[in-house]
Every structure is written in C-alpha cells, then in structure tokens.
Amino acid sequence: MRRTLFSLLLKDRDLLGWEAFCVHFAATGRDLARETGNRRLATASVGRTTFDRWSSGTWSGRPRGEAAQILERMLGHSVEELFNLAPEASEPTTPLESVAARIGARWPTSTVLLPAGGPAGLWEISGQQRLDGTSAAIHLLPVIRRDGEASVHGLDPDGLRDLERFLRPARRGFLVGVEDSRDDVNVYVRDAAGARRPTLPGSPDTGPMSIPSAYLLDDLSYGIVWALTQRDDGLLSDDQALHAEQNLLDTYLSMPRSAPSQLLVDLSTVGSSWMGSAFCARHIQQELTDASEVPIFWTREQTGEEAACWLFFRHKLEYLRALERFHSATAQTVRVFCLPEAVVARSEKYERILLLLAIALMERCGIRVRVVPKTEYSEMDGVALVPGQRAVVANWVRAPGGALWAARSTSSRGDLRSYATVFADAQGADVLVGEDPASRLRSLADYLGLDWRWLTARCHALGEYGVAGLVRPRSRLLTVEALDETLLFLGKVG
Structure with a gap:
C-alpha cells in the first residue's frame, strides 16, 4: 500500500514518535516566529490524536494555518505534497547524504549540505535567542571502531588528497x-585544527586518520559543539569592536547604576552578551569587596543556550574562583536558578544537558545550587544579596529595554527585605534534593528528564579526552578548562 509522503518522511527522520516529532515541530515554530513576527507560531502545538491521524499514512486532509507553515518549513514540502500519496520511486541517496539528513533530522538547529553528494560540504548551525548561528566546513569519512578509536579506512589516493586539501585551510572545520x-550508523566528530597538527608523544590523539570514540555525536557532544562554535565565531567577528570598547566597562563601573543601550555599540548578539556578562561580573566583585557576610546569588539563566556562557566565557571561571574567598568549613555560598517546568519542557535534550553542566560546574566549585520551578520568579533580578547589608543587582540576561546590562547597588531596607523573602521562599521550593552534590545533581537530572547513568558515563569518556579535540575555541575570551573539569567531576560523582 502506498503511503503519504508525510508518513514516509517521519520514518526516514526517526520522527514516528509523537514526543520526538513535537520537539522538532516546536523548534521550527520558534524559528518561524522570529523570522515572521507571528508569535502564534512559537506556541503552536500538535496533539497526540492529531499526530496519529496525520502519521497514519492514509489521511487525506490538510493541516491549515500555523501548523501548515511549520510543517512546510520542517519537512521541505508543501502540505499538498506531504499529504498526497508519495511517489512510487524516489531518487536514490548516497550513504553520506543519508547521514547528513539524519543529523538535520535529529537536531533541528543543524543542516548539513553536501554539494553533489560528495564527502565535503558545510555544516550550518542555527541559534535561538542568545546565539546568531554560524557554519563550518565539514568532511565525512568512513570509519571502523576498534580499541576506543574510530579509524578511517577505505580511502583511495584521491580520497587522501581530498582530505589533505580539506585540512590545509586555517578555517573552522570538522572531520x-x-x-x-x-544495526545502526554511528557518527564521530573531531575539530579539523587538531588533525592538522602532528601528534605529540604520549598524546591520546592518534593523528588525523582516527577519531576517539568518546567524540561520538550525540546530545552531549552536539550541545557542546552547538554552543561553543557560535560563541567562538561571534566573538571573533567582534574582536576589534570588543577591544575598542574595553574603556566602556571601566567608565560604567565608576557609576552607581547603569543600563547602557545596545545601540551604543555595534556588536553581534554573542558580543553583546559577553560584554554584559563581563561588566556584571566585575560590578559584583567590586561591590562585594568589603562584604562581611557570605552573599547569596540569584541567576537569571533558564535555558542551556543562556547557561552555557558559564562553561565557556573565561571571565566566568575567573569570577567563580574569585568568589571562593567566601567559602569555608562553616560557610557556603548559595546560587538560585528559576527553571519553570514549561521552559524545561520546551528545551531540547542537548540544551537541558548544557544547563545541567553549568549547574554542575558551580557545585564543583563548592556552591550550593537551588532550583525553583515557580514561574512568578522568571523575571527576578540577577542579584548578589549580602544579608542585612546590600543587594548588588546585575542583569544582563534578558536585560530590560534592550540594554547591554542593568546594574545597581542598594542598601534600602525595603529592597533588602524583598530580596530576602524571595530567597527564603526559594529554599522551601527547591527541587534539588540531597546533602551532597551527587545527590542534588542526580535529582536535577530527573527534573530535566535526563538519563543520569548515561550522562555521567558519557561525561567521563569525553572528559578523559578533553573537549578541545572535539571543538577547539579560537577566541582568547573563551576557554574549555571549566567544561573539562566539570565533565570529569560528573564522571566521578556518577
């Protein structure tokens, strides 16, 4: 029996499950909403009964409105084509083209383009709210796995010459x-920069003709590649502008409050985020210089896209280390995140993993993290509260009015009482259960819908090799040191 093109495409892209389909449908809707300004696209959804009717393979109706727009973008065909019978024969695809299609189907923020079906092409990666998107050169190679390595095999002399030509340019690229x-197709990723360098004695890296099996492309490794490449390329594009605007930070640090407009500087979304984050870190440290009580912190990041800055921005790691002076045998700083269930439900798995990694970094640094699910606290200020003394407000994530940041310091009794009340409520509403980091992070994994055993095993494997071989930052403003340490930490506590 011939079936509709829609049902066949779902099968080809591993989207026959309603849950998996909804993740991709929602992500496509959010992308279209940003492009068209139609907010209804961002909230459009498909019920299970409707999905079952659509995917039956014989349904002859037509989705309408926002649902039709999203399906057409998501699957690349008009609704008339999607819900008509599929052609009896389709154009054959090469194995490499099939892999490219699988990557795009599993992660809607990825598109792999292989001109003429060849091994070399382009990997396009798109962001959401905090990331602008980027692209990288890509070269697909046949490998066989043995002894912890995916070794290239079956390349003829022409294929070797093609690989050498691909590796030569000093651009962002991936093998x-x-x-x-x-049974299946496994995909492994390696930064081409590492393959260009000769192998050092004792290095776990065995040269350009192999990829560590720890670099398997899954939700953990994809999330890291997705978040780091976009930040790296965004900061590199803004390098001159960020250098020229360093005096802007010094000027505003001398003011009691500030909220400069993003229109003051010509920066990408990533560059603006870095500048806002860098200022707020310096502002908080400056205002806490004479603090005599242990401060408690409220953090505004709610998604993996926002929280990944903790894993990669160099100043974030320096900031966390500077605040370690408040830690002692009898005292511990607390940092609160507001993560409403609805926001978590809209996030894809790789973003939820990034969120957990950022929180694990803080627990590794000796910070007690609390997670509050209450939606009413979604717009709570990012603040460092010194009980009874001072509240240091520092907003750069979703800063109001299109500002780079909004920062001030207050000793008003009314403000201090208000913030103290929220922090007290957060302690009672905390969803992280346990007296030690391992217990709390395990409960966080449950809250985020992540497989704790799988995640910690993958973190251990990836941490043993280090992230730089998977994707290496090029901007001096980024580092993978914090991420490497966090992966090893999770690998041990798991």
Missing part, C-alpha cells in the same frame, strides 16, 4: 567519521 554497521 566527521561515519561508522556504518548492520
């Missing part, structure tokens, strides 16, 4: 190993 077994 992608494709292991085709009878």
Whole structure:
C-alpha cells in the first residue's frame, strides 16, 4: 500500500514518535516566529490524536494555518505534497547524504549540505535567542571502531588528497567519521585544527586518520559543539569592536547604576552578551569587596543556550574562583536558578544537558545550587544579596529595554527585605534534593528528564579526552578548562 509522503518522511527522520516529532515541530515554530513576527507560531502545538491521524499514512486532509507553515518549513514540502500519496520511486541517496539528513533530522538547529553528494560540504548551525548561528566546513569519512578509536579506512589516493586539501585551510572545520554497521550508523566528530597538527608523544590523539570514540555525536557532544562554535565565531567577528570598547566597562563601573543601550555599540548578539556578562561580573566583585557576610546569588539563566556562557566565557571561571574567598568549613555560598517546568519542557535534550553542566560546574566549585520551578520568579533580578547589608543587582540576561546590562547597588531596607523573602521562599521550593552534590545533581537530572547513568558515563569518556579535540575555541575570551573539569567531576560523582 502506498503511503503519504508525510508518513514516509517521519520514518526516514526517526520522527514516528509523537514526543520526538513535537520537539522538532516546536523548534521550527520558534524559528518561524522570529523570522515572521507571528508569535502564534512559537506556541503552536500538535496533539497526540492529531499526530496519529496525520502519521497514519492514509489521511487525506490538510493541516491549515500555523501548523501548515511549520510543517512546510520542517519537512521541505508543501502540505499538498506531504499529504498526497508519495511517489512510487524516489531518487536514490548516497550513504553520506543519508547521514547528513539524519543529523538535520535529529537536531533541528543543524543542516548539513553536501554539494553533489560528495564527502565535503558545510555544516550550518542555527541559534535561538542568545546565539546568531554560524557554519563550518565539514568532511565525512568512513570509519571502523576498534580499541576506543574510530579509524578511517577505505580511502583511495584521491580520497587522501581530498582530505589533505580539506585540512590545509586555517578555517573552522570538522572531520566527521561515519561508522556504518548492520544495526545502526554511528557518527564521530573531531575539530579539523587538531588533525592538522602532528601528534605529540604520549598524546591520546592518534593523528588525523582516527577519531576517539568518546567524540561520538550525540546530545552531549552536539550541545557542546552547538554552543561553543557560535560563541567562538561571534566573538571573533567582534574582536576589534570588543577591544575598542574595553574603556566602556571601566567608565560604567565608576557609576552607581547603569543600563547602557545596545545601540551604543555595534556588536553581534554573542558580543553583546559577553560584554554584559563581563561588566556584571566585575560590578559584583567590586561591590562585594568589603562584604562581611557570605552573599547569596540569584541567576537569571533558564535555558542551556543562556547557561552555557558559564562553561565557556573565561571571565566566568575567573569570577567563580574569585568568589571562593567566601567559602569555608562553616560557610557556603548559595546560587538560585528559576527553571519553570514549561521552559524545561520546551528545551531540547542537548540544551537541558548544557544547563545541567553549568549547574554542575558551580557545585564543583563548592556552591550550593537551588532550583525553583515557580514561574512568578522568571523575571527576578540577577542579584548578589549580602544579608542585612546590600543587594548588588546585575542583569544582563534578558536585560530590560534592550540594554547591554542593568546594574545597581542598594542598601534600602525595603529592597533588602524583598530580596530576602524571595530567597527564603526559594529554599522551601527547591527541587534539588540531597546533602551532597551527587545527590542534588542526580535529582536535577530527573527534573530535566535526563538519563543520569548515561550522562555521567558519557561525561567521563569525553572528559578523559578533553573537549578541545572535539571543538577547539579560537577566541582568547573563551576557554574549555571549566567544561573539562566539570565533565570529569560528573564522571566521578556518577
């Protein structure tokens, strides 16, 4: 029996499950909403009964309105084509083209383009609210896995010359190993920069003809590549502007309050985020210089896209280390996140992993993290509260009125009481259960819908090799040191 093109495309893209389909449908709707300004696209959804009717393979109706727009963007065909019978024969695709399609189907923020079906092409990565998107050169290679390595095999002299030409340019590029077994296809990723360098004695890296199996492309490794490449390329594009605007930070640090407009500087979204984050870190440290009580902190990040800055911005790691002076055998700083269930539900798995990694970094640094699910606290200020003394407000995530940041310091009794009340409520509403970091992070994984055993095993494997071989930052403003340490930490506590 011939079936609709829609049902066949769902099968090809591993989207026959309602839950998996809804993740991609919602992500596509958010992208279209940003492009068109139609907010209804961002909240459009498909019920299970409707999905079952659509995917039956014989339904002859037509979705309408926002649902039709989203399906057409998501699957690349008009609704008339999607819900008509599929052609009896389709154009054959090469194994490499099939892998490219699988990557795009699993992660809606990725598109792999292979001109003429060849091994070399372009990997386009799109952001959401805090990331602008970027692209990288990509070269697919056949590999076989043995002894913890995915080794390239079956390349003829022409294929080797093609690989050498691909590796020569000093651009962002990735080698992608494709292991085709009878049961499944596994994909491994390696930063091309590492493959250009000769292998050092004692290095776990065995040269350009292999990829560590720890660099398997899954939600953990994809999330890291997705978040780091966009930040890296955004900061590199703003390098001159950020250098020229350093005096802007010094000027505003001398003011009692500030909220400069993003229109003051010509920066990308990533560059603006870095500048806002850098200022707020310096502002808080400056205002806490004479603090005699241990401060407690409220953090505004709610998604993996926002929270990944903790894993990569160099000044974030320096900031956390500077605040370690408040830690002692009898005292511990507390940092609160507001993570409403609805926001978590809209986030894809790789973003939820980034969120957990950022929180794990803080627990590794000796910070007691609390997670509050209450939606009413979504717009709570980012604040460092010194009980009874001072509240240091520092907003750069979703700063009001299109500002780079909004910062001030207050000793008003009314303000201090208000903030203290919220922090007290947060302690009672905390969803992280446990007296030690391992217990709390395990409960966080449950709250985020993540498989704790799988995640910690993958963190251990990836941490042993280090992230730089997977994707290496090029901007001096970024580092993978914090992430490497966090991966190893999670690998141990798991």
